[in-house]
Amino acid sequence: MMELICQIIVVDYSLSKNVTLGNQMAFKEGRVRYQYKHWLGYKKGENGKPEIIAEEAEAVKTVFRLYLDGMSYNEIAKFMNAHNYPNRSSTNQWVTIMVKRILENEKYIGDCLLQKTYTVDCISHKTAKNNGERAMYYVSDCHSAIIDKNTYNRVQQEIARRNSKRSASTRNPTEQSKYSSKYALTELLICGECGTACRRCRWTFHNRNRTVWRCINRLEHGPKYCKSPTIDEEPLHNAIVRAINEFYNCSDDVVKVLKSAVDTVLSGSSNNEIKQIEQRLKDIDQARNDFINLIATGTCAPDSLDDEFERLYSEEEKLSQKLLSLKAHTDADQSELADTIKADIDNSSFELHQYDDVLVRKLIECVRIFSKEEISVIFKGGYEVKTELLL
Numbered sequence: 001m002m003e004l005i006c007q008i009i010v011v012d013y014s015l016s017k018n019v020t021l022g023n024q025m026a027f028k029e030g031r032v033r034y035q036y037k038h039w040l041g042y043k044k045g046e047n048g049k050p051e052i053i054a055e056e057a058e059a060v061k062t063v064f065r066l067y068l069d070g071m072s073y074n075e076i077a078k079f080m081n082a083h084n085y086p087n088r089s090s091t092n093q094w095v096t097i098m099v100k101r102i103l104e105n106e107k108y109i110g111d112c113l114l115q116k117t118y119t120v121d122c123i124s125h126k127t128a129k130n131n132g133e134r135a136m137y138y139v140s141d142c143h144s145a146i147i148d149k150n151t152y153n154r155v156q157q158e159i160a161r162r163n164s165k166r167s168a169s170t171r172n173p174t175e176q177s178k179y180s181s182k183y184a185l186t187e188l189l190i191c192g193e194c195g196t197a198c199r200r201c202r203w204t205f206h207n208r209n210r211t212v213w214r215c216i217n218r219l220e221h222g223p224k225y226c227k228s229p230t231i232d233e234e235p236l237h238n239a240i241v242r243a244i245n246e247f248y249n250c251s252d253d254v255v256k257v258l259k260s261a262v263d264t265v266l267s268g269s270s271n272n273e274i275k276q277i278e279q280r281l282k283d284i285d286q287a288r289n290d291f292i293n294l295i296a297t298g299t300c301a302p303d304s305l306d307d308e309f310e311r312l313y314s315e316e317e318k319l320s321q322k323l324l325s326l327k328a329h330t331d332a333d334q335s336e337l338a339d340t341i342k343a344d345i346d347n348s349s350f351e352l353h354q355y356d357d358v359l360v361r362k363l364i365e366c367v368r369i370f371s372k373e374e375i376s377v378i379f380k381g382g383y384e385v386k387t388e389l390l391l
Helices: 002-029 054-068 073-082 096-104 149-164 216-221 233-249 251-296 306-347 357-363
Strands: 042-044 050-052 112-114 117-119 127-129 137-139 189-191 198-205 208-215 364-369 374-379 384-388
Touching (some): 054 073, 054 096, 054 149, 073 096, 096 149, 137 251, 198 216, 208 216, 233 357, 233 364, 233 374, 233 384, 251 306, 357 364
Parallel strands (some): 189 364
Antiparallel strands (some): 042 050, 112 137, 198 208, 374 384
16 A cells, blocks of 8 residues: 555656646746736637737726826725726725736736746645746747836836835934825925935914924934924925926926937837847747757657747747847837927927826926925936925
8 A cells, every 4th residue: 555655656746747847848938828817907819819808908007007106006906996997806806915916917018927936846736936946937029918018117117116215214314215105295305404305294383284394304303413494385385386387398408308318218118129039039049959958868759849849940930030120120110209209399388287296206306405495306307496485
């Protein structure tokens, strides 16, 4: 009986090992196996490829847009529940982890990262997250995208930026505070005297409420360490609105900055796609060498891998043609698109009448308080506007 059990364990181990090796080979070849149960936005199409579900795709796009507008994971989940957006949860409720996974999922740009997890033990089939213990394989353009790559990359940068924020502490009060989705100025407003972030405070005096912004260093340590002024919120908001309007009205300087940014973004997005294709071609070449080694060592018969060689050759041909096309047309296409965007910039006009946290996050790098009468608003791209605080 014991001998039979041992034989079963050996057979199970051997089968599991073969399955693991088969998966490894599939990863190297860039073969993607889709799991649709919890993958919002897609279903299995008639051709076996992922097919976009329009209503669910709109939910995915909304999640990305709200995050770039400054909302937190929790706020996005509440918004999605309040507006009855579809999801794949068993409880039909949006939660923060669901939002986070959507924002970090490369499948929404048509790509796939393979071997995110791996089998630790072939007997117990225990799996673990791949933190570098195994090779990962990135496959580009393997299905239709819901999110464009520029939007996805901006979201990943914003996730990294928010994660890098740390709470301002008494040990190091000049540190910037952690990300706040409630008030944009929590992470943008800086004391011009000591460089510490500012905090929003509510004061009550003779039954009258007053909302102000104060340097955290002064709040926690007193005027001995910083003598920066207390700024009322309403005139601060009004000053920022005037700075934004001035930013848009200074057409020559602003257009120059915006046009430069257009060229940079377009160049970066095309170069990324070219690099991804070049990397995939290297992976195909490596997979082909692995097959040759299997044949050379006698592990596989010479004709048993003909179909695999044919598939790799076919994919290599398509990618090579796409790479040549991209390199040939990128400059012309970029130039045409850049000219269109720049023309829109030249013909656009703008005037803001009311303070808007979402717009402030999109436009402004930081706001520095110099005195009770003056602040400096520094826009993304480096353009600076100094404006007065009018009571």
